[in-house]
Amino acid sequence: MSGKSSLAGRSLVDGAAFGPLLHADVGLSFWGGVDPCSGEVIDRHHPLSGQCLAGRVLAIPSGRGSCTGSSVLMELISNGHAPAALVLAQADEILTLGVLVAQTLFGRSLPVLCIGEEAFAALGDKGFARVDGTHLHLFDTQPRDAWTPRPGDVQHDNHSVRLTAHDRALLAGEFGKAAQVAMQIVLRMAQLQGAEELIDITQAHIDGCIYTGPSSLRFARQLVEWGAKVRVPTTLNSISVDQRRWRELGIDPALGEPASALGDAYMAMGAQLSFTCAPYLLDSAPKAGEQIVWAESNAVVYANSVLGARTLKYPDYLDICIALTGRAPLTGCHLDARRKARLHVELPPLANLDDAFYPLLGYHIGALAGSRIPLISGLEQYHPDLDDLKAFGAAFATTSSAPLFHIAGVTPEALDPAQVLDGPLPVTRITLPDLLLSWQELNSARDPGVDVVSLGNPHFSLSEFAHLARLCQGRHCHPHVVLAITCGRAVLEQARAAGHIAVIEAFGATLVCDTCWCMLGEPVIPPAARNLMTNSGKYAHYAPGLVGRKVHFASLAECVDAACSATASGRLPQWLQTAALLENPAHV
Structure with missing residues (x-):
């Protein structure tokens, strides 16, 4: 057993398992990132894209993104396509809960071990791994010993929680x-x-x-x-x-x-x-x-x-x-x-912002933050509205595992930024070229054609319907383009009463309630469709894996223009054009 090394950690779910080691230094959202039927990683932005998790010891820093990751992991455990074990740098409640529910209700489980940031960074390129209770053993080649896996015992943590008579x-x-x-x-x-x-x-x-x-x-x-x-x-x-x-x-x-x-x-x-x-x-x-x-x-x-x-x-x-x-x-x-900022992000000088700025910024800062709660400075004079904050938050939650962000002078707990700081934090400065790279990442389509325009991820608000109605007034959707909006029933009725829906339906749009783009596929998306267009940073990230299409990402106005012409303009928003000129004068 040459090339063996061992690490100790905290067992979140007990058990022992062995398999080839599959390692990445980027968190993974199991929902939208892993096929619940096969265990394939379908997040096309993730370094493990295309890999199959089944039977392998998966080592990732943590989960990220959707709360539904617990459901996907439970499904994988139930259908036999789950990893053999999970090794995490940080304790992850979403993934651990999926295992605990499978264990409690279905009697099936897998070991989950948290080894901490320092040990995780030292995992290296070992070929095989064995999780055994609180220990992780790493091997260059498959060991030949007589070790066998074992199911985990249901753990009873020694940590005491004070319970009321009602709890008991x-x-x-x-x-x-x-x-x-x-x-x-x-x-x-x-x-x-x-x-x-x-x-x-x-x-x-x-x-x-x-x-x-x-x-x-x-x-x-x-x-x-x-x-x-x-x-x-x-x-x-x-x-x-x-x-x-x-x-x-x-x-x-x-x-x-x-x-x-x-x-x-x-x-x-x-x-x-x-x-x-x-x-x-x-x-x-x-x-x-x-x-x-x-x-x-x-x-x-x-x-x-x-x-x-x-x-x-x-x-x-x-x-x-x-x-x-x-x-x-x-x-x-x-x-x-636990609501204090752990990361201070400062934005560059900005001008001519449109509604595509906020989901792009959320996507970028989420990846930067990881599990840390950020304080963002530099938006005080731009007064983002509730729709801007909704779009920012959805994209932020896609790439981050943090449950909270603060925007100085904007969000309620950071109207006085000092209130969300325990003390001075080093400042991380974002540049426009940084944001251009995220823009290019979300724009995965390589030809200008647009077959589907996807709006309403998260669900449309009444004010978004009003904005869309103004953009659609007197215009018509291209006959070969599907423009569909997902929304809740309550907001749909409010928008109908306000007269917005009549204008939008006259344009040629389809309204879908109860569900969201993260669950929609064919035939709402026509089988022959190649490219989607969306103003959602969240859906621009997930769509290539969920529905196998490339994406144009842009503002709502650009989405409506594309719905009319069946073509994405490819124009960069004005606030990004300076960055593109610096990178490549021919880009704009």
Whole structure:
């Protein structure tokens, strides 16, 4: 066994497994980044793109992006395409929760080991890895010893969490089997997070209603059979189909029926029929300081950053467990001290900004921040509106695992930037050439043709509908282009009452409710379509992997122009043209 080395870490989920080592120094979102049926990495921006995770020891710094990563990992464990083990630099709640739910409900698991940043950086290029409890053993070649894998024991962390009499009653099953199992999962996560106590929460937003495969429906139906009922007002995220129109839209019943049934299962638990990835647009949006439990990455970031409410980036399934108990671990962004900035980003001088600037900036800063909460300086005089902050936050949540951002002089906790600093932070300065590189990364299409224009990721707001109606007035969509907008039912009715929808439909657009572009595919996207165009930094990142098409990314006005001409202009926004001239005078 020449070339063997060993590292010790913290076991997040017990067990022992062996396999070829698959290593990357970039976090991976399992949802949108990994095919839940095959285990292939489909994030075309990730260094592991095209690799298959099944049976391999996956070493990544952490997860990132979507809260639905827990559901995808649970699905992979259930169908036999999961990694043999996970090795992380940082403890990751989303991925760990997916394993814990599979272990609790389905009796299947895989070991998860956190080894810390320093040890992770020293992993090197070993060919094989063995996780055994708290230890990671690395090998140049496959060892020939008689070692065999073992299933993990259900761990009972020694960390003590103070419980109320009501908490103990939930654990004892006095409120039914569903609440008992939910409380067991909440307590296990609280122990892993180091929380000393639980808190009452006022509302929940459930992301686990997205259909990732049979296990996601099996999980929800099991809770219903156990008599699950939510204990706080609860909204539902976008589901995987337009529940009222999926047949009309040509969706295969193999997806439409279970995806619709999954939404019904969560409503049977008492959740509201909201079906939106933008719950902050509903009348029930939380107030500043309110302790809530939201999943869906863009909604979490918006709630914390723009509304000043308090939530973690809750994994799918932990969200419903907390909704069933009304109790959440007191940790992370629920605490004042954990809402401070850990990265200070300063922007260059800017001029002539359009609405493409904010999602691009969010995408860029998210990748820069990783898991750190950033404070961004340099936007004070530009007064970004709520739609700008929505677009920034969604793209930021795609490339970052942080649940919160601060913008000096703009977001509520950073109106006085000193309030979000524990002390001086070194300043990271972004340049326009830096932003140009991110622009080029999001613009993956290499020819100017546009077949589909994708709007509404996250769901359109009333003000976005008003803006779109002004751009569409008196114009018509090209007959060979599909322009489709996803939105929530409540906002659609508001936009219809305001007269915006009549103008947009006269233009030739398609309106899709209940679901979002991250779940849409063929035939809403025609099979022959080659290139998409979007104003969403989030969807520009995910679409190449999710639907196998290249993307043009630009402002809303450029998207409407392309819908009319079936061609992307390729023009850079004015605020980027200076950077392009510096890099290549012929580029503009």
